[in-house]
Amino acid sequence: MKFHLPEIKPLRDRILVMSATHCGRVFETNVRFEDASNSLKKRGILLRLRKDDRIRLTFKSRLPHPETQFKVHRELEVEVGNFDICHAIIEGLGFHPEQAYEKWRETFLLDDTKLLIDTMPYGVFLEIEGEKSRIRSLADRLGLRWEERILLNYLEIFEMIQREEDLPFRDITFENFRAKRLDITKYLSLLYTK
Secondary structure, X not given: OEEEOOOOHHXXXXXXXXXXXXXXXXXXXEEXXXXXXXXXXXXXXXXXXXXXXXXEEEEEEEOOOOOOOOOOEEEEEEEOOOHHHHHHHHHHOOOEEXXXXXXXXXXXXXXXXXXXXXXXXXXXXXXXEOOHHHHHHHHHHOOOXXXXXXXXXXXXXXXXXXXXXXXXXXXXXXXXXXXXXXXXXXXXXXXXXX
């Protein structure tokens, strides 16, 4: 579950008051791969190589019966030792890098639930990952409005912004957004789960 944050500090303070464990803040570089016919995304599959304080290869896919209230998917992930070599292996298997995206991620752990403050080039969001009942309870405790939850992933959010703003680039990097003044608040109603 994802929520847009107009300000980080008030929510961050509320998380810390709940005695959440702070696990650090890292910069992420991600590469999304596609097959020769560009069919992975169309089939609801994400093949991603991520580099932060670790390097991980991730496969995500939709479930056969989509969830309407929460974002639920199948996720397989493995840690790898070398970003460049893994990148070359994936390309050697016939996949190509389709899109790069960056973010800063600050992680908190509260019992068995992750609270992730993600600073994207186009806005700041809180992701809550855990059991459904726990997500709803934490959202309420943090003062977040359930009707303003976002089930789209960051790539889908960018696609909407890209269409609306007629952006000429596809990589979601801080450099690409440096010269672009963007007010994401005017698009938030398009992101909320109905």
